[in-house]
Amino acid sequence: MDVDKHIVTMDDYNEQSALTVNPGIEQPPVVNPEAIAQIRRNRPKPMSVEQYVDGILSGNITILSRAITLIESLREEHNDMARAIVESCLPSSGKSIRIGITGVPGAGKSTFIEAFGKLLTGAGKKLAVLAIDPSSERSKGSILGDKTRMVELSCDPAAFIRPSPSAGSLGGVARKTRESVILCEAAGFDVIFIETVGVGQSETAVHSMVDFFLLIMLAGAGDELQGIKRGIMEMADMLVINKADGSNIQKAMQAQAQYKSALHLFPPKASGQPAGVLTCSSTEKTGLREIWLEIQEYIKLVEHNGFFASNRREQTKYWMYETVHDTLIQKFYSHPSIKQELKHYEEQVCNNRMSPFTAALELLNLRNK
């Protein structure tokens, strides 16, 4: 497909394509000149910043979606627009509960998000589900990924699901997600989930952009913990032991008791609220209401003791500094002479032939030339 300056994504294509997927009927190949011509005729006209902002503030999901695509774009002219849109939406942001959700692979995170999400939309909430996964393909994001995992929620008119952006660095991905949060809040979403996998660096990033951090686990501490990075448990505001159903109920309740006493031995959290340990079954839809009640209780308490507001302020400052540092560092490493010499210095340092500080100094001097 010949891609010109206008945004042409699979979303656009699906919106206007003449190729409707009818099960059972063999489809012509994707590259269909007639279909492409039709897209070009029907292509939405490029919008101004004002039009984007108006659309978002009135809750228009299609426009919200395109704005997020602008944020995720790697093109500089899109970035400039995106930034202007985000700044304009900023005054209307902030009015949601941001919940980070992580868990080991296999803990049933997607099923949980679907079931818990449906509980929230059923209670009248507008829910956005975003994701941070720095390993996601360097394309314009995985289109089908989340929608096949959470079929029911994808079809829910009160829910908006967006896959992880891809970007050069975790810092880039985190920034784009945070900007998307601002837009979703301006569009009127009450609750925002930010999902991540529990095995990388993204948990710290997610923890720094949410009001509440939830860790999904399985009963029977042991092998499945292999997947969790140390430090994440201490970060969580709540541990949820999933799959508490059938013959597994006993084990789940045992694990709940064990983790409750374990967490009691650990330093208190900055919020002043100890982390809760709950069980649930995403398939049988039990325990979910209790989780939501406890989250609401937590939010009430930390709004009252001032932690909610101070935490958000700290997070905002953190992101300003993180972005400055990330940019300085990325600029440094993109310098051609640095790229060339980095491996050499790493080797010298690992083989104890040069102290890491001298290596750092020489690298920095390279840059100054």
Next chain:
Amino acid sequence: MDVDKHIVTMDDYNEQSALTVNPGIEQPPVVNPEAIAQIRRNRPKPMSVEQYVDGILSGNITILSRAITLIESLREEHNDMARAIVESCLPSSGKSIRIGITGVPGAGKSTFIEAFGKLLTGAGKKLAVLAIDPSSERSKGSILGDKTRMVELSCDPAAFIRPSPSAGSLGGVARKTRESVILCEAAGFDVIFIETVGVGQSETAVHSMVDFFLLIMLAGAGDELQGIKRGIMEMADMLVINKADGSNIQKAMQAQAQYKSALHLFPPKASGQPAGVLTCSSTEKTGLREIWLEIQEYIKLVEHNGFFASNRREQTKYWMYETVHDTLIQKFYSHPSIKQELKHYEEQVCNNRMSPFTAALELLNLRNK
């Protein structure tokens, strides 16, 4: 005192001063022109890099001490010499066990270090005790601090105690400590303690420069945990419950059992070895031998499974990158226009008047002018 270009520290002064402290006799005031003239006459001649290195390699503690003072110095000509000394000592470094020791205030860390240190020197080890405390006074380091806390160990000829360097940033302090480790190892020390307080950021730094990380705690989980930063517990290779004596023995053993089961529920450590939980009494000198045995056992295991070597390589690389990043960032913030505008941007961002990313961008653009 008129300080000229040669290093004149309290160490030098005490070494050659005509003012001997005789208890009971009133001492003349410190500024004694005759004493100063005598110091100048007896001042050690400035040494070359080769002389420093030879001295260190032959185990000369006075020369080691001066070299570390060079490392800690804020003067650039001293830094150049220091770097040369460190590079020359590097091939002779690495042959010690590096143990990080942290704990809440009140857990009896100093008493523990003294008692445990005496055990090690008693077993024929040469022990160096260094410290990281970024809050230490911006002078040339607190001279008496540690020596009054650990009187017995200070007098032990096989022990070398050095207070924390002071520096502009944690990165600076950490670097100087790491360079001091290299010199101590070249001077023949078998075990190096790196001490820190459990409440700040320095634990991550210490954890990144040691082979084994030890957390000193009290029995009766509760208030004293207030002092530990979350995440430190998960970092520890061993929890030591101190003050297991007298009427407290029962509580200590209970706490030991509780923490053992708690730690069992947490993700495994990268080393493959679960963290141990031991009790001891630094005053009655019980439990210390067991701690040393378990540390030696751990070292044997991780040397065998390759983790010891790979961990050290990762740490060295980490310090190279950390130093690069730290320098880039410090340079950025020292720029006059940045210093001026930083508070303004922080405020804008905290009051939601500007997104943190736009603020970061504007700050970065300031620097480019």
